[in-house]
Amino acid sequence: MPGRLKPRVPNRPLRSVVTALVAAVVLLLCACGAGGEATETADGKTVLRYQGWSGKVGFHELAADLGYYDKVQLEWVGDTTSGPQDIQSAATGEIxxxxxxxxxxxxxxxxxxxxxxxxxxxxxxxxxYTGYYVLENSPIRSARDLIGKKVGMNTLGAHHEFLTREWLAQQGLTPEEIKTVQLAVVPPVNTEQALREGQIDVATLNSVQRETALERGGIRPLFTDRDLFGAFSYGTYVLRDDFIAANPEAVRDFVQGTARAIRWTQTRPRDEVVARFTDIINKRGRAESVDAIRYWRSSGIPVPGAVVAERELQTWIDWLVRNGELDEGEIVAGDLYTNEYNPYANGTYPADGGPDGQASAGAK
Incomplete structure (x- = not known):
């Protein structure tokens, strides 16, 4: 099992928005050791702090609502709007x-x-999926048409930037030509409007923003992330290594419960999932809207129980090496993840089993 109890020292600095704050993260880890200590409830459950997303239900929140956890209890500490910020908070021990x-x-x-x-x-x-949309009457038809144009997305240094640059490269643009494509940060709620008003040439849209924009019409996809890699998992849940080492049973319970919740969404009718999500949002009392939930289409995770595949990390290691941000062999994908705790990886739960994600006969 992975258990890197000391921060690794990077061979050289990385050039990205995502890692701009990493030096502070590593210094904090070195200074206070983050530690693997965990708070427990009165009945002995390990408390897992996390950040949520307004108007959305995380798979872990669904797992708790379904009663899939035995040894852990979730504690919401606030909302985030950024995946990179979320995992930085996990790395520093804030969650x-x-x-x-x-x-x-x-x-x-x-x-x-x-x-x-x-x-x-x-x-x-x-x-x-995530789509990269242009206006219906836009002259932009190919990657080469994007030279000198502006693409709007929610943040830089994350999914949307990587996919944009990867598509441009796959379409044959040189690094110099790719640099001319302007990437602009636009809040998701304003991205469609920015496209229709001509402030950007391409709008990155997914989930509710994609569905409502398509309902209004007048736009077409230039490409989608599904065009690039097909069915593919793009993100992962991460925990600190010292926490994993100090709390293996809590980690196992968190992973099995969350995996079962993901499988629940993969096997239940969409309307049932939407109704459950709506109920969870209404019950938790965070003064948020449930409007976006009705546009939920699927988990987006193509693998039963969200088992991690090495290629899902290796793809981005290769990308960073090609971009000169990593040295060949500097990072090994197999060192960055583990499926040890996932019951869908070790056969405890059948990938094609019951719709409620329950264990097969005789399994614990």
Whole structure:
């Protein structure tokens, strides 16, 4: 089992928005050791602090609502709007787990943060994906048409930037030509409007923003992340290595419960999942809207129980090497994740088993 108890020292600095704060992360880890200590409830459950997303239900929140945890109890400490920020908070010990795009996970690992991926957290499947849209009458038809144009996305240094640059490279643009494509940060709620008003040439849209924009019409996809890699998991849940080493049973319970919740969404009718999510949001009392939930289409994770595949991390290691941000062999994908705790990886639960994600006969 992975258990890097000391921060690794990066061979050289990485150039990205994602790792701009990593030096502070590593210094904090070195100074206070983050530690593997965990708070427990009166009945002996390990408390796992986490950040949420307004108007959304995390798979871990679903797992808790379904009663899939035995040894852990979740504690919401506030909301986040950034995957990189979420896993940085996990690395510094402000929370116990976080989730982000795997490219950001690789970069944080490479910069010395001792974290390990334990479970896939989002991706693209037959029903869920991220699209890069232009106006219906836009002259932009190919990657070459994007030279000198502006692409709007929610943040830099994460999923949307990686996918944009990867598509441009796959379409034959040179590094110099790719540099001319402007990447602009636009809040997701404003991205469609920015496209329609001509402030950007391409809008990155997914989930509710994609569905509502398509309902209004007048846009078309230039490409999607599904076009690039097909069904693919793009993000993972991460925990600190010292926490894993000190609390293996809590980690096992968190992973099995969350994996079962993901499988629940993969096997239940969409309307049932939406109804459950709506109920969870209404019950938790965070003064948030449930409007976006009705646009939920699927888990986006194409693998039963969210088992992590090595290629899902290796893809972004290779990308960073090609970009000159990592040295060949500096990071090994197999060192960044573990499926040890996932019951869908070791056969405890059948990948094609019951719709409620329950264990097969005789399994614990």
């Amino acid at each position: 116990e787990f976080g989730s982000a795009f795997n490219g950001a996970v690789v970069k944080l690992n490479a910069a010395g943060a001792p974290i390990t991926s334990v479970l896939s957290s989002y991706g693209a499947d037959a029903a869920e």
